[in-house]
Amino acid sequence: MSAAYLSISDQDLATHVKEIASDKYMGRLPTGPGEQLMLDYLTTNFKKYGFQPGNGDSFLQPVDLVEIVASEDQVLTLGNKKYQFRKDMVMGTSRTSELEKLKNSELVFVGYGINAPEYNWNDYANVDMKGKTAVILVNDPGFESGDDSKFQGKTMTYYGRWTYKYEEASRQGAAGAIIIHETAPASYGWSVVENSWTGPQYGLWKDDGNKSRVAVEGWIQRNVAVELFNQAGLDFETYKKQAMKKPTAVNLSGLKASVVVNSKVKKSTSYNFIATLPGAKRPDEHIIYTAHWDHIGFDDTKKGDKIYNGAHDNATGIAGLLELGQAFSILKNRPDRSITVLAVTAEEQGLLGSKFYAENPIIPLNKSVANINMDSLNILGKVKEVAVQGLGKSELDNYLTVAAAKQNRTLIKGKNPSAGYYYRSDHFNFAKVGVPALYAGNGETPVDEKTAKYSKKMKLVVRGCYHQPCDEYRRNWDLTGAQQDVQLFFDIGYSLSTNEDWPKWSKTSEFQRSK
Structure with missing residues (x-):
């Protein structure tokens, strides 16, 4: 596993983010001019990694939108x-x-x-x-x-x-x-x-x-x-x-x-992208990684920069999916369970792609072991903790604790719980139908003084860029923190894919698996 784990790199993450957040993708609006480019990019790469179409003979799940x-x-x-x-x-x-x-x-x-x-x-x-x-x-x-x-x-x-x-x-x-x-x-x-x-x-x-x-x-x-x-x-x-x-x-x-x-x-059709690396022993059981590929497009009424490139939100998450796919593909021994990646559409419009998937699952819910979601990965360098939205909701926290310890990191509650972040990204739709879902990453304490100075400066640079045209790729981003988190997610998925555990929701959680 170590070679696969170490193959996840900040440079590769940067390469993917730079591409996906470029102007030619026109802000990745669902059904917009950038969607086909996005789906082609995913298809090309996951084919290269040896993943198979996740929806019969197709990598796509049509999502009828209005x-x-x-x-x-x-x-x-x-x-x-x-x-x-x-x-x-x-x-x-x-x-x-x-x-x-x-x-x-x-x-x-x-x-x-x-x-x-x-x-x-x-x-x-x-x-x-x-x-x-x-x-x-x-x-x-x-x-x-x-x-x-x-x-x-x-x-x-x-x-x-x-x-x-x-x-x-x-x-x-x-x-x-x-x-x-x-x-x-x-x-x-x-x-x-x-x-x-x-x-x-x-x-x-x-x-x-x-x-x-x-x-x-x-x-x-x-x-x-x-x-x-x-x-x-x-x-x-x-x-x-x-x-x-x-x-x-x-x-x-x-x-x-x-x-x-x-x-x-206007009625239109957008697409979720789904690809699977079949498991060696129990291919019908899946660990599902998610990230949303869409952003909010462009606005011709604006002066100056009209494109909402969505580099942080969520080209970083899609880059994480791609790096995970690459890492699992180079394992010498195929995991027992299947690894599935799901890049969903229309998250910015109310989690619609993941909502459609949860209501029309391709993988039966009782065969979906867990969901690990990535949305806006860390662009501020390495940190000493892992922030968990919804800490304590499921036994996935136990897997995260073990993986984090290997990086000398500890778990903390996600920042600003009053913002309800656990209910604001695609994992929530998996949680609503009972599939244990993890949403974690980032942290609060930079690993050293150099990173602290960079982090302080970069926070000022990107402040106010959420859902704005200034959410663009910056070549001076330090994505080693994102690299850490994607490695954590790989570690968790690998552990789940090589054992027979079925993580459970905590008794105090509002979500429970019905099986």
């Missing part, structure tokens, strides 16, 4: 005030419809918009939301209060995610759902909303036109929410603090919302 592009001439009326697209708000629809609207829809503040019986919490209790629009705080009640008795305190649960907020408002029969953006609880600034929720938006194609979703969903800036509450004769901060303490629903004094969302709708 592309919805909302017109930017929207005006949102809240009470007697009008708000502008991008500057104040972003509205859209998940329905496959060219016209959706709110017309004098009564506004109801529903706190965090959560219905969670296990936490004895229901912001919608005794509220008839039919025809009304929910105004919702982002994150969980415990985030800003710091009250550990509320959900999981500052650690975000899935109830804090924007995806859940829209889903629950839809289940409640609402006509619209508007999330109030605040940078700290969202864990990103308004520019991320402006860039990520405008232009082409994708969903999985549904024959019913996705009519179960609210007609209109979107975001407003915090100052818009403050003005809305003022119109209602209420104080935003007062009701926000109340919502942290107990389930809250308040009619906003009969104020109403109106907006017209005209959209261009």
